[in-house]
Amino acid sequence: MSNSVALEPPDVTRAAGHVDVNSLQVVPVRHWGRMISAAVLIAIVAFCVYGFVVNPNIEWSVVGDFLLDGGVLKGLLLTLEMTVLGVGIAVILAVVIGVMRISESRILSGFASIWIFFFRGIPLVVLLIFVGNLGLFVNTVSIANPFGTAPLVSFQVQQVVTPFVASVIALALTGSGYMAEIVRAGLLSVGVGQHEAAKALGVNGGKTLRYIVLPQALRIIIPPLGNELIGGLKASAIVSVIAGGDLMTAVLGISGVNFRTIEMLIVATIWYLLVIILLSIGQYFLERRAATK
Incomplete structure (x- = not known):
């Protein structure tokens, strides 16, 4: 599930088989696929915008004037x-x-x-x-x-x-x-x-x-x-x-x-x-x- 989490018990006190639930640390699961896809998408958009802005065939001064x-x-x-x-x-x-x-x-x-x-x-x-x-x-x-x-x-x-x-x-x-x-x-x-x-x-x-x-x-x-x-x-x-x-x-x-x-x-x-x-x-x-x- 997308909202699943991992539970890490760093310093869990075990006494007679008892686990202190309050000491459990909730660590969100990292979705590497989403992170990589987002990074690639941002890079593509930035590349397109940059190429469009610095294009020498477009006179941005004309855009500003009109x-x-x-x-x-x-x-x-x-x-x-x-x-x-x-x-x-x-x-x-x-x-x-x-x-x-x-x-x-x-x-x-x-x-x-x-x-x-x-x-x-x-x-x-x-x-x-x-x-x-x-x-x-x-x-x-x-x-x-x-x-x-x-x-x-x-x-x-x-x-x-x-x-x-x-x-x-x-x-x-x-x-x-x-x-x-x-x-x-x-x-x-x-x-x-x-x-x-x-x-x-x-x-x-x-x-x-x-x-x-x-x-x-x-x-x-x-x-x-x-x-x-x-x-x-x-x-x-x-x-x-x-x-x-x-x-x-x-x-x-x-x-x-x-x-x-x-x-x-x-x-x-x-x-x-x-x-x-x-x-x-x-x-x-x-x-x-x-x-x-």
Whole structure:
């Protein structure tokens, strides 16, 4: 066993076959395999980091100069905005689709299944390009006014669906396909007895879901949803294909001028990692809070 110990009786007093247990010294068993593996792993990581830092082909001064560049920080802000909006809308859609997925209605359940299948299956970059060029397929959207000739609402799709809006929509739709299954798994984790007890007390289905089922399902839902938030942040880098103004778009634009692509990608990586660290810390405390309720 990993927690086994060796007992060494250095000065044990034996009197009439009696051993003084209090004088026994507990010596932990040394796991030489673990120690050697850890030393080798540390050596490999140190060698890789050292080789990367001292590489003469990387100009770290460029990384330092552009780490706090105004264009980079603006791209970072847009990345955070589209990630929060995209994931927030995705969570709302996921709850609705997840509830529909476990509905007894075959129509609702079938629609939810098709939604999940489609938006989990289509690549994000394809959906992003399609939504970004939606104005090529639908020029104008109008809502007729039944009491007059002028429409209630009329707008040009190409003017409304900007690269930022297209990015938020694509992230939300793609994320909803994955998160809906997370929500469904969380809802199914609550025992049937909870529903039966609520029904016996005269609580309707909506209140049962809101006040009984969802609070208990949050313990299952929150950890993978946190991972989806981090995944949404990283997926936002694909927005650069339609020049969405995000962090990746900003660093690639700068690299097109100074021709230091690797250094600018390092700048983007540093910011992505810093944001992910903050999100991971927030997820940790959120999971602890949900676990205590």
